[in-house]
Amino acid sequence: MTRILGVLGLLVALYAVLLESNPAAGSLRNLIYVGNNQGRYGLVTLGAALVIIVGGIDLSIGSVVGCAAVLFGVLMKQGVHPVAAVGWVLLFGVCVGLVNGLLVTRVRLQPFLVTLCGMFVFRGAARMIGGAVDTPSVLEAHPEYAGALDALTAVLIGKNEKGVLVFPAMFALLLLAAAAVGFFLHRTAYGRYWYAIGHNELAAKYAGVNVNRQRTAVYVTCSALAALGGVLLLLNDSTISSDTAGAGLELYAILGAVLGGCSLRGGEGTAVGMVLGAMVLPVLETLVSFRGLKNDVIPAVIGLTLLLGTVTDELIRRRSRVSR
Amino acid sequence: MSRTLRAAVLVALAAVVVSVPACGNKNKGGGDRITIGVVTNCTDPFWDLCEAGAKKAGKDFDVDVLFRQPEGLDVAKQMPIVEAFVQQGVKGIAISVINPKGQKKDLTRIAAEVPLLTMDNDADADTGRLAYVGVDNAEAGRAVGRLVKKALPNGGTIGMFIGSDVSANGTARTQGVLDELATPDANGKAETRKLNGKDVPGKLYGKYFLVDGEAKTDGGPEKNPQQYPHAMLGRLEGVPDVCLIGLYAYNPPAILSAVRSKELIGKVKIVGFDENPVTLKAVAAGEIEGTVVQDPYNYGYKSVEILAAVARGDKSKLPTKSMAYQVVTKDGAPDQTINGLAIKFPKAADYEVTIKAQFASIGK
Numbered sequence: 001m002t003r004i005l006g007v008l009g010l011l012v013a014l015y016a017v018l019l020e021s022n023p024a025a026g027s028l029r030n031l032i033y034v035g036n037n038q039g040r041y042g043l044v045t046l047g048a049a050l051v052i053i054v055g056g057i058d059l060s061i062g063s064v065v066g067c068a069a070v071l072f073g074v075l076m077k078q079g080v081h082p083v084a085a086v087g088w089v090l091l092f093g094v095c096v097g098l099v100n101g102l103l104v105t106r107v108r109l110q111p112f113l114v115t116l117c118g119m120f121v122f123r124g125a126a127r128m129i130g131g132a133v134d135t136p137s138v139l140e141a142h143p144e145y146a147g148a149l150d151a152l153t154a155v156l157i158g159k160n161e162k163g164v165l166v167f168p169a170m171f172a173l174l175l176l177a178a179a180a181v182g183f184f185l186h187r188t189a190y191g192r193y194w195y196a197i198g199h200n201e202l203a204a205k206y207a208g209v210n211v212n213r214q215r216t217a218v219y220v221t222c223s224a225l226a227a228l229g230g231v232l233l234l235l236n237d238s239t240i241s242s243d244t245a246g247a248g249l250e251l252y253a254i255l256g257a258v259l260g261g262c263s264l265r266g267g268e269g270t271a272v273g274m275v276l277g278a279m280v281l282p283v284l285e286t287l288v289s290f291r292g293l294k295n296d297v298i299p300a301v302i303g304l305t306l307l308l309g310t311v312t313d314e315l316i317r318r319r320s321r322v323s324r
Numbered sequence: 325m326s327r328t329l330r331a332a333v334l335v336a337l338a339a340v341v342v343s344v345p346a347c348g349n350k351n352k353g354g355g356d357r358i359t360i361g362v363v364t365n366c367t368d369p370f371w372d373l374c375e376a377g378a379k380k381a382g383k384d385f386d387v388d389v390l391f392r393q394p395e396g397l398d399v400a401k402q403m404p405i406v407e408a409f410v411q412q413g414v415k416g417i418a419i420s421v422i423n424p425k426g427q428k429k430d431l432t433r434i435a436a437e438v439p440l441l442t443m444d445n446d447a448d449a450d451t452g453r454l455a456y457v458g459v460d461n462a463e464a465g466r467a468v469g470r471l472v473k474k475a476l477p478n479g480g481t482i483g484m485f486i487g488s489d490v491s492a493n494g495t496a497r498t499q500g501v502l503d504e505l506a507t508p509d510a511n512g513k514a515e516t517r518k519l520n521g522k523d524v525p526g527k528l529y530g531k532y533f534l535v536d537g538e539a540k541t542d543g544g545p546e547k548n549p550q551q552y553p554h555a556m557l558g559r560l561e562g563v564p565d566v567c568l569i570g571l572y573a574y575n576p577p578a579i580l581s582a583v584r585s586k587e588l589i590g591k592v593k594i595v596g597f598d599e600n601p602v603t604l605k606a607v608a609a610g611e612i613e614g615t616v617v618q619d620p621y622n623y624g625y626k627s628v629e630i631l632a633a634v635a636r637g638d639k640s641k642l643p644t645k646s647m648a649y650q651v652v653t654k655d656g657a658p659d660q661t662i663n664g665l666a667i668k669f670p671k672a673a674d675y676e677v678t679i680k681a682q683f684a685s686i687g688k
């Protein structure tokens with residue numbers, strides 16, 4: 001419980017300052033908009049957090065998101081039905097995770113190195129399969145997909161056919177995914193395996209946990225969520241460039257996970273914390289826009305706020321450990 | 325527990341309250357003052373000049389200006405800013421569009437809510453945008469082509485570099501250069517030439533052989549744009565009559581640095597675009613043949629002026645034709661009328677002074 005107090009406090013404070021900054025900030029429309037961004041960040045954060053819980057790290061998330069988004073667009077352009085394309089892209093994510101997982105567990109390479117290489121590989125792959133992808137070009141090539149694309153956008157993003165955001169579907173998706181992650185993490189033996197692996201891999205192994213299989217499963221989940229993130233990115237923005245799509249997202253995801261109470265040493269973290277951690281950055285980004293901050297100070301303000309949030313969180317945890 | 329909770333909330337609140345509102349002006353959307361939002365396509369000194377102009381117009385026409393430069397030609401970073409502008413009730417938005425086709429739906433939706441002006445990079449007219457503030461990039465591209473012709477009057481090998489080939493300004497500018505080079509000959513014929521001992525594919529435009537037959541895209545100033553001209557110079561080692569062309573503001577300095585590192589200044593010609601301070605200095609020193617400038621200060625100034633007038637119900641200031649580019653060279657030249665536009669040919673040293681004053685006005 002104490003693990004999520006810090007991030008909850010930060011979130012409450014950020015929302016308070018946001019609502020105070022402008023009357024329009026509290027409008028339903030704005031809150032839905034922010035919520036949807038939180039959903040998009042949150043889905044990849046869940047994956048990053050699970051990997052962190054088993055004592056690993058995934059730096060390839062952003063590139064996988066970008067590559068998945070490009071792949072999604074290119075597949076549709078080539079004549080794959082949008083719904084089938086989503087399936088293929090998710091399968092791509094599963095394969096990426098499988099490769100990452102096997103390299104880490106079977107070849108015994110450092111996760112940092114494996115996924116750092118993945119970061120370059122999948123960015124490059126994204127550039128190779130397509131420069132810039134946009135849904136209008138897809139529809140030019142295949143006007144018959146208009147209905148399916150609109151339906152996908154409505155269900156997964158919450159935007160109507162005119163592009164108006166009517167429901168925070170990505171946030172709903174995050175809650176669903178978080179509920180599933182929470183169920184596995186806190187209510188099944190798998191969760192206990194994952195915490196055990198993160199805490200002490202050797203002990204987990206001697207206790208009979210199939211460490212390699214569990215780890216690989218977690219990497220697969222992470223990359224599949226990242227691939228889903230790519231699908232959402234293209235559906236939401238309707239245009240992406242292979243150079244920039246998802247760039248740096250892995251760091252946001254890791255940050256969200258850590259803010260939400262995951263320890264980079266592994267073995268710690270809760271599903272609620274992950275969601276709260278992922279919610280921080282979109283609020284902060286909206287806040288700097290509403291405040292009309294000067295461009296030059298924005299990155300520093302975001303960094304400092306997040307740093308202070310982490311420091312607060314750490315202090316609370318230490319204090320609670322002492323008082324226990 | 326309640327003590328820790330209190331401490332948590334208090335410390336976090338303090339953190340935010342200290343760091344966030346300390347800077348920046350608060351914009352209460354419901355107030356009387358008009359607020360105009362301006363958003364660019366990436367972060368660059370080019371946009372600092374635009375910001376200087378926008379801020380000046382804000383003062384001159386008594387409106388608040390929110391000016392944002394999102395990172396790296398990324399729609400996912402640009403649109404949340406526009407969305408925040410809309411929701412905080414700005415009375416007008418000026419935007420440099422990243423991908424006209426892909427952003428069309430969102431821009432159409434936004435133009436229906438808030439007066440929307442495109443600058444530097446246009447959107448399709450049927451998005452409902454009020455007007456486009458900027459140069460005609462095809463014409464400006466032709467001016468670049470004329471500089472190349474002047475640098476290599478007998479033809480030669482050219483390499484072109486640009487940030488993106490999907491943006492409206494990117495495609496028009498590139499095409500303008502090639503059209504000018506091809507005039508009056510046929511253009512775009514595929515050809516392979518043996519350069520530096522290797523077969524190099526390309527296309528022939530008039531007397532000019534374009535390496536790889538396309539402008540090389542680098543994705544933005546953050547993506548180490550120097551590596552591309554550097555690699556190109558490696559491929560063209562020993563080849564005579566080479567001219568490298570940089571079409572986005574950061575490209576000419578990137579080319580210059582690659583040419584310098586290979587000690588080829590003077591041997592390899594460079595033609596630039598935009599008024600990066602490094603570019604201007606190099607033009608004044610004779611290291612770059614010339615650069616075609618758009619006057620981003622005026623983009624910012626005009627955009628805010630027009631949107632402020634529209635917010636007050638006056639649509640008379642909407643521009644009916646594109647703005648005139650200028651051609652900056654070492655020695656300058658008298659003004660000319662080219663294709664109906666009054667074009668100035670300032671001296672690089674003089675133009676540098678103007679730019680410095682513009683940067684200084686926003687403390688840069």
